[in-house]
Amino acid sequence: FPEMSYLSFFCLGPGAGQDVGRSCILVSIAGKNVMLDCGMHMGYNDDRRFPDFSYITQNGRLTDFLDCVIISHFHLDHCGALPYFSEMVGYDGPIYMTHPTKAICPILLEDYRKITVDKKGETNFFTSQMIKDCMKKVVAVHLHQTVQVDEELEIKAYYAGHVLGAAMFQIKVGCESVVYTGDYNMTPDRHLGAAWIDKCRPDLLITESTYATTIRDSKRCRERDFLKKVHETVERGGKVLIPVFALGRAQELCILLETFWERMNLKAPIYFSTGLTEKANHYYKLFITWTNQKIRKTFVQRNMFEFKHIKAFDRAFADNPGPMVVFATPGMLHAGQSLQIFRKWAGNEKNMVIMPGYCVQGTVGHKILSGQRKLEMEGRQILEVKMQVEYMSFSAHADAKGIMQLIRQAEPRNVLLVHGEAKKMEFLKQKIEQEFHVSCYMPANGETTTIFTNPSIPVDISLGLLKRETAIGLLPDAKKPKLMHGTLMMKDNSFRLVSPEQALKELGLAEHQLRFTCRVHIQDPRKEHETVLRVYNHLKGVLKDYSVQHLPDGSITVESILIQATAHSEDQGTKVLLVSWTYQDEELGSYLTSLLKKGLPQGTA
């Protein structure tokens, strides 16, 4: 038996800065080491953007230490450091992710690499070839498919909602398991369903809790506001720039605008910047099974990813007069086409930029959302921002209600909350502990959490023993544990529970009988057989639930216990009762002895 069983959890995420930036978690389960996500922090331009892998092992090779790496979804704060990790730090083991993630990751990584290296001239960054080499190590998995990483370690992906291809992973070694949620949401949206998991009862559920303290404004109101703002801008002849991550919210906003334009009969052009985004739509069509029911149904009637009012964008259109709406990448205005368009339109107060997602510190998006209106661009040029800056958050993360729902579905024994900010989560921790009677942990980055598990050890039981035990007592109650007696045989890595007799036989041992005899002296001058009768009547009266018998040879039996009476050798007035029992009847034997020692009541004839 292992002396103790534990899981340990270690978060390699952001340093003391404590803002949401990247995810990277190390889990040790029954001797196996798994890395969950390998994210990049987009706000830093130096090595701080990568997790500190020296935490894992100082001199050993990562490939030897880690059994596998799992990536939950394609957002760069979950997979952005993967090529750096596998090719520059060095890891040759398997990397698991879902099929859509595998298809989309390299695109995003290449995009980011191009911007960082080509436009910014960075040198210590991974190359295109490294991305390709990294992806060669990826093993794509299907939802609900059990994948054997090795003889003992297996993983399974569950639908997480959030973005295309996002999954929650169950990691199992023997009967111990951990579920890592990555980012997920419990309410379906226009193009993705809600996360779902079965009652897998993991020892530990690791869940993101960044939005646990948020009570979200309803989607309808947010959409209403978004459309109102776009409409107002377009009506006054202004241009609307919506920076997007190519894959994710962009599709949802397109669907929203398309429907609105149709309903309101609007004429202003809507553009979607090409390249990356065309590929995105292409992938969405490929992975149509990953979207929700509604989209799938509509797709059959009318291709929801081919828009009537939305056309491909050309760089030159940015200079066209008149109103228009443009979706351009990247989403935080940190570089590329969206930044180019922003610089052209920023000086006109009739225009508007709508940031549809969280912007990491250091990006232009973050700066303008913080209220900065004078930005320093390359070559020390100052850009004055007169256009309206709006923020519409559509990101789908689980709130407190969603987290409770997931815990209710999975029924974990322990819960661990991952949070990017150094927040106090005591209330949520207590809420979870009170509602589900499980332990809840919330470690800070760099902290190790150890969770002790109670593994169940499966044991085979012999049919004979089972029959014997069920024959004895009450009917089995599915809700109550039943206490059984047997002998545990451990042989050749198997555990069996058998009856003692069978065990002895198999082991070639003879059974020994242990018998106790006790003498009780009773004052009784009468003849022996009269004493015996007195004892018999007394016991018969007291031990109504037991079988008390008076045998022809003058002895008394109480169940299997034997009582005989003889006269005392020296004193005729004293009788000696010999009480004899086997080890199995110890309890009854002791009881009888003490009962008889109390003496016989007078008058029992």
Place this chain on the structure above:
Amino acid sequence: YQDLHTFELQAPTRLIEWGRGNRVCVAGYGQSGGNEILQLLPPPTLQVKETQGLCPERDFKVECGGFSDRPVYSLKYVPDTSLLVTSGPPDSSLQVWQVSAEDSDVIKSLSAIPTENGAGQPWAKMATISARAPWVLHGSRLASVQVTEVESRKKVYTAASGSSEELSGLAFLDCNTLLLCCAKGQLCLADVRQPQSPLEAASVPSALCGERWCMGVGRGPQGSDSSSQPVARLSSGGHLTLTDLRRTSESLASARCRVPSPASGAEFLCVSWAPALEGCLAVSGFDGTVHVYDTRSWDGSGGEAEPIFVHKGHAFGGWDSGGSPPLVTAHTWHPQKPRTLLSAASDGSLHVWDWVQSCGKF
């Protein structure tokens, strides 16, 4: 609407209380325990007077929370302290809580303020003030009205009244004057420094005595004479009557609001004055709507009044577990933004809304 935000709380609330820094407190009233008291940080849009173009967040954040076994029917912050008091069935005692947002986000249960013969009494109505010391005015019947010092639990004032009239609301008009509203509609005044029993200041027409009444007191700026603001009383039959406390012999004005029939009971009746819109008050509790009235156009006739705005958002909720349409359980005005209200309903919805100002009026 100028603005509309709809939120869904995990459990419905029947109170919305404003705290320091425009924080909002809500609490569950479920009978089977596990109720949460939540102090919420409103989205930035609600934190400033003028809506700026920039609104990075639209969501409420749960700043801290506490757990209550009892249903929470009423909650009041104790000004100038980090305490709050709650009340609810099964008796008229109060619970005192500590909100310490510094080291922990848990609202801790501190102590209880028991009441004599409180068992089986209706839940206590409350009001708080921190003039001479942090006080809470509380009671469920006229006879049991008292003012207690929150921290020491010392009784500062007891109404020497033998009347078992049930109360529907109470308020501090200033640091010495108490205003009590009975469920049958009478308004009574009392002075904390005087030992006599509260004096009945105003009653309601006998025809309307059978209805249940509640009151709304104006919240004038700190230090101003609150008795200059009329007191509004609302009945379960939809009657509204305004009374000037300096001239209580006659009613200032009265009107009737349209009430659905059959009437849905008086459990959640609520009437309140707008802090920044003169003469405006809001009414809720009859159905899934909140009505806003301009009382300056009323006379004493008591005829039906036309609301200047009706918020119908909760009526479209449609997910009440009992199969009945949602009922607005509470509403409150934003302290600074003139036309912004918050309202909550029995289906757990929480709305923040602001209506478009029509020319010339409100």
